[in-house]
Amino acid sequence: MARELHKIFFNSKLQITLSELSEACEVSPSQIRYWEKKGYIKSIQGQKNKSHKYTIATLGTVMGIKYYLNQGFTLAVAYEKQNQRRGLFKCIKSFANGRIQNIEAKDQHYEIDLGSLDNMPDKRVVAIVDNNGDTKLILRDAE
Known part of the structure; x- marks a missing residue:
């Protein structure tokens, strides 16, 4: 079962759509597109004119940015604070990936x-x- 959980939580190939990302984070699709245009997040687009997909890591980034925006920070500061917090998530991921047997x-x-x-x-x-x-x-x- 541990292997299955590793695949679910640590598989960087998992992708969600713009609408799924928007719904999960309670952020409008237009905000997500704007953040992507500004370079705060990235999408994956397999073929031209196909819908954009986002990784689970991007989901975490969007949730973090939204959290800091709700705290009253500007978008640029919210992104920087989320970026700093990313190290904590990498640490937790590394611990879980290496320790859960x-x-x-x-x-x-x-x-x-x-x-x-x-x-x-x-x-x-x-x-x-x-x-x-x-x-x-x-x-x-x-x-």
Whole structure:
């Protein structure tokens, strides 16, 4: 299951349409086109005169820009602030991509295997996430 999640969340080939991006971010299509024209975001256009597609990373960028615009920043400042925040997302992506070894559904919770400890290779860190979203970390003996 971990491999499937990696494909879903970390596959840069996932694409959405302008209308899907607009709906997901609650930003008008004309705003998105304007931001693209200004160079704040990029689209993918496979063939001439075909509709534009956007990556999941662009979705995050648009959501971030909108967040900062709603905070009262100008478009240029909102973009810069979002760009700075991008490093945090890369860090989280790298952590999840490198550490999530397996995910198992149990009766009342999920278990996410985060791999062995660097200084204790005989122990594995497991995150237990219950149906309410509460998480606890435990150590288990490596198998």
